[in-house]
Amino acid sequence: MTVETPSPTAAPPVDFRTSPDRYRHWRLAVDGDVARLTMAVDPKQGIRPGYELKLNSYDLGVDVELADAVQRLRFEHPGVRCLVIDGALDKVFCAGANIQMLRQSEHGWKVNFCKYTNETRVYLEDLAEASGVRTLAALNGATAGGGYELALACERILLIDDSQSAVSLPEVPLLAVLPGTGGLTRVVDKRKVRRDLADVFCTLAEGVRGKKALQWRLVDHLAPSSRFAEERDRLARELADSVPDRSDRVGVPLGDLAFEDGAGRRTYRYVTLSWDEDARTAELEVRLPDEAGPKLPEEAHAAGRDWWFLDLFRAVDDALLHLRINLPCVNLVTVRVVGDPRVALEHDRFLTEYRGDWFVHEVVHFAKRVLKRMDLSAKSFFALADAGTAFAGTFLEFGLAADRLYVLDDPDEEVFLGVGLLNGGDYPMSHGLTRLEARFYGEPERVARLLESPGLVPASAADELGLATEALDLIDWEDQIRVYVEERASMSPDALTGMEANLRFPGPETMESRIFGRLTAWQNWIFQRPNAVGAEGALQCYGTPRRPAFDYRRT
Amino acid sequence: MTKIDYSSKIPNNVDLASDKRLQRALERWQPAYLEWWHEMGPSDFDSNEVYLRTAVSVEPDGWAHFGYVRMPEYRWGIFLEPKEADRRIPFGDFAGQPAWDEVPGEYRADLRRIIVTQADTEPASVEQQRLLGHTAPSLYDLRNLFQVNVEEGRHLWAMVYLLHRYFGKDGREEAEELLERRSGNPDRPRILTTFNEPIETWLDFFMFTMFTDRDGKFQLLALAESGFDPLARTTRFMLTEEAHHLFVGQTGVGRVVQRTAEVMREHPDSDPREHGAIPLPLLQKYIHFWVSSCNDLYGSEVSSNAANYFAAGLKGRAYEEKKYEDHRALDESMVIEKFEDGRLVSEEVPLRNALNELLRREYIQDNQKGIDYWNRILDKYDVDFEFRLPNPRFNRKIGLYAGSHFDPDGNPVSRDEFERRRGEWLPTAEERDYVKSLMQPVLERGKIAGWIAPPKKGINGQPFDFEYVRL
Structure with a gap:
């Protein structure tokens, strides 16, 4: 119809x-x-x-x-x-x-x-x-x-x-x-x-x-x-x-986000998005710099839009929008945060210490919004914590936002995740819970325990702590991940979208989550119904000489 | 508050005497109306007796009952054309089904909007014209002004009757607001822009009654076809009165034209202004102004509201029943010229969406008859000048051509050129001042101002020097 x-x-x-x-x-x-x-x-x-x-x-x-x-x-x-x-x-x-x-x-x-x-x-x-x-x-x-x-x-x-x-x-x-x-x-x-x-x-x-x-x-x-x-x-x-004076603040020009487009690929300074439309998959690679960067707010101000953390999140934001609007055929996105997890945690310490600075404050809130955009994206996300990855602190959020987090646990490879102070409340989801709280909705004590001892978490412990969906060793990793990816990418995108929207947000609601959850679900249903979009539906008839004709049966 | 004696105070054929709900609504509204009339109606003539016609019934001998009356005591009546047996909805998706005697819930908001928009124009015009009594060119014209005013007042009553009778509390609130808006007041303007334009001179008044009241005629013709029977019957009766207003406009401008032609014949080598007449090119500019403003009243050339109203059987085409065979008008289209990227492009539009434009085109044809009448006067005096209607694209504020600029022939021009040549096409401030300077009252019986010729005949068979207003 x-x-x-x-x-x-x-x-x-x-x-x-x-x-x-x-x-x-x-x-x-x-x-x-x-x-x-x-x-x-x-x-x-x-x-x-x-x-x-x-x-x-x-x-x-x-x-x-x-x-x-x-x-x-x-x-x-x-x-x-x-x-x-x-x-x-x-x-x-x-x-x-x-x-x-x-x-x-x-x-x-x-x-x-x-x-x-x-x-x-x-x-x-x-x-x-x-x-x-x-x-x-x-x-x-x-x-x-x-x-x-x-x-x-x-x-x-x-x-x-x-x-x-x-x-x-x-x-x-x-x-x-x-x-x-x-x-x-x-x-x-x-x-x-x-x-x-x-x-x-x-x-x-x-x-x-x-x-x-x-x-x-x-x-x-x-x-x-x-x-x-x-x-x-x-x-x-x-x-x-009604707001205290802030005239002493000096703005940070954002300029234009830079990226390069290639075949099946968009490359930003700290992020690469690549995709294979036939396989219905994409890879989002987020790269940390070698050094944590600013030690003092002045250094962050001086770096401005080139402050890696800001630039990185702008790139992720753009990549998510690109996936949503321009790459509708992608069903599953694998996410890797590449780098040294110590850099991630060290940078988080800087953010925590100087969050009173308006620029630092704004950047953290921006990261919060980008992470929310990931939660609200109608794509499946699998985070892959294999060798050389750094799902730590702020960047652990990418793993927690994903629908599954696979961790490589092998004696030949050092893989660390990391919990930082910002995981405790700086990046709430739209329904008000942190991603840790949402993950351990039935076990709040686990959240407390994780936050009590922030720091690096070795792969073996990650599984035990419930951070890993599954820990795989090197022998299994490649094959297993391939199978999981192919399996996921073959499922109905509609059903997956609905399922993920349910599973990602356990527990309470906020006005914001009600708007996204309740309203968009109803709206998207109505957008499919003949009374709106059928040949005689109101949306189709509006502005034309025809009046809509409704099917008056209620569901 | 005195009780209203309904049968004598408010002539009607809606059985007001036994309609308690309507009585109660009118008890509140009528004093507010009189207060509005006192405040915003013709200034300073409350106590004068005027030779007016009053509708006392819908019978052929009843709708034009002449006699002296003080305007605040005018008997504003409520009349609907007699009900047609077994009337059917004449057009739209429900064509052929029985006409509605009550408001269909589905279209309640649309109908209310249509009625309020029409109703709002009635008190608006009275407000626009309220000061003209002080500068009347003759007693005959003064009386015509007042006749028009009291009948616009009656048309307001007719619309308010519909709001009170059929639209409950919302209708009563809308009826109150009709008395609260004020023409030209930026904070409480009348709904349509044309009805906020000042009418400063009698020339504007004649142009208004010629062109704006003619828009009223076509809107009423479209509503007279409505499937909502009370609206159809009300507007049909209003049309009988509207004819006089159009007569006042067409002959009024015609008498100005005649006077100028006379002056030009007597003084062929001088500017008519030297002899207190209004030059023909200046009259042409007034025509440009008022016609372009009135063209806006039909709304956008392509309109989903128009399509919705037609589909639902609320507002039809003029003479729908007489003139058309296919009353669904679903498969027809109309070619409309759009202005895109500096060029006019013809585009076929489904007819239902083009009904505003259809009505406007019929209106323009009707206007042309008036223009022809004025040109015949010029012919009679051997004056080599021809009045013309401006192209409908000229000077538009609403619709497809708003925001672009065209000359009176409809050719696109730049904004700069339009502004530079504005004074060639529209009255300038000096010219308006000149016309204003002519507006000196002449209120002696049988006398008339020098810028206008006397009428051929008086009102109701009375001579021109009849005492139309007792001052």
Whole structure:
């Protein structure tokens, strides 16, 4: 039943690198301690052909720039204390995700688009929470669907009160899909809108405006047109002033991440991603430098974007996105961290000691987000701790994030894993647990024991401590790994995605994990259902002369 | 608050006297309406008696009942065309099914939106015109202004009736907001941009009643086909009144044209301005301004809302039942010119998505008749000038051509050229000031201002020097 128009094969791979001087859809202006990010989507510059981004509607390309802006703000403008997001159009703030784009996209593109935009919204919330940059959405006009979801990701929402501009989540009544960027969850969970009112709101295509929007807690502030700019600036000032002064911070320019593309390979300074689409596998190799590098924060500042730890995580982040968006046929990724585990632990000691420095702090939080992106990637990951690897400290997280961690335990080879201080809470997963806690969900005492005696863990002990899924000796290693890899890569990618999403996140939930787990699962189900995407489905009919026809049987 | 005597105060054919729910809604709304009229209606003429027509029934002899009345005491009535037996939904996916007597839940929000948007224009125009009474060129024109005003007020009542009767609490809230928005107020603007444009002079008023009220006519024609029967019946009756407004506009501009032609004949070698008339090229610029603004009222050339409204049977095409055979309009298409990369490109669009444009094209044809009428006046005076409608691409703020620039013939021009030549195509501030300077009141019986010719006939068979307004 599903109508799938494959994205044009001729389309070039998505490049996730951009910078403010190359933005097509946003304007970033920093004035002292207040940054203003203005949405001004160029209708003609969709990332794929076939649709126009009218009325500040967005596609993946628009969100890539938003993510870049949020990231650069942290590093390049650390003196900023308040971010205002507003729109450049008259009467419209943002119309949400572009419907034509969704209609013409194949399923995987829709899913990855939603996932990426969700991550960007969470990063925006993390900007407030982890980086102390207060966020204000200044809605200068109609705010629909994804536009309102973007606003929901800000701490405060100011809506223009012109008796016309409404906030709305019209997806259910208009398109028979869900708001795909956490809207439903954030309305009741974050803004604590009463659930019956939320029910009314989410089924009312025209949305809610003015006083009612305020009464229902859908927005925090109203301002008439004539005082809108003034009120926006006043709130921005108030928010900025609620954060201690940070004007002494000197930004670190991020520049462009460098890599080289070859056949079946992308090579970064500290990372190599290689793939074999026929085998449906990829290898992610992460390389530590020989020396741990900075001893003092000043040295990290001086190194800037060339600080290996930052550069490495930027590369991993890019590699994960490349895998997701540009390499859909890859089913299984093997991960190796190559280097000296002592370097990893020594560097972690530096991070721990100087986490009070804003740059160190930001870099650790960035690593946290990259690791979360790995947890949320719809690929199987097998970590391979064989000779010359260094799954230690921060880099143990790659092993813990993987679905399985195979360790080479052989008298002829020295293989060490390592537990460090940062494994104890600096890299939480989206559901709030550390990867150690998630791994030993039934045995919290093991977590405590591991953290009590940080340091290197020999391969033999790794098995005993439960860090290894299986320890193999040299005789078995190559054959066994080959069989495991081939077996895994042969299974249904859909079933594996669902299975992994269940197994990776035992235990509690947070709003963030609810957004990813609950909402994306439902959304991805609805995205497959004829009522949305069938020939007579609402998403297919929207904007055409035809009305949708639903199959009214509930499942 | 005094109790309303429904049968005499509010002439109606909706059995208001026995509809408790409606009475209760109107009890709240009616005082607010009168307050709005007092504050925003024609300024300073509350106590004057005006020779007005009042609709007292929908019978042929009942809809135009003439007599002197003070405007605040005008009997704003609620009238629907009599119900047709066994009426069917005339178009869309439900064509042929029985028309709806109550709001279908599925389309409640869309219908409310349609009605509110239409309703909002009615008080808006009254607000736009509220100061014109002070500069009327004659008692005859003053009376026509007031007639238009009270009937726009009645049209508001008609729409509010639908909101009160069929849309419950939301409808009542929307009805209240109709009295809270204010034309031209940046904080509480009227919904459509044209209805926030100031109407500073009688020339603007005539242009407005010619071109903007004609948009109203076409919107009403499209709604008169609605499968929601009360909306169809209400708008059909409104159309009978709208005709007079269009008459005021077309003949009003025509009389200005005539006066200029007369002056040009008497003084062939001088600028008509020297003799207090409005030059023809300046009238052409006013036409450019108002027509382009009104072209925006139809919305975007390609519209999913238009398609949805048609598919659902809410808003049809003008003369749907009379003019068309295929009332589903699902397989037809229309060619629309898009402007891409500096070039006009023809594109076939499914007809349902192009219905805004279809209605606009019919409107433009109807406008042309008025233009022809003015040109015939010029012919009569042997004046070598021809009024023309601007190309629909000219000076647009909404739709496919918004953001690009075109000359009045529709040729693409650069933004710079448009700005440089703006004064050739649209009235300049000085020209507007000149027209404003002509706006001196002439309120003696039988007299008229020098920039406009008297009408051929008076109202309701009365002579021109009749006392249309008792001052």
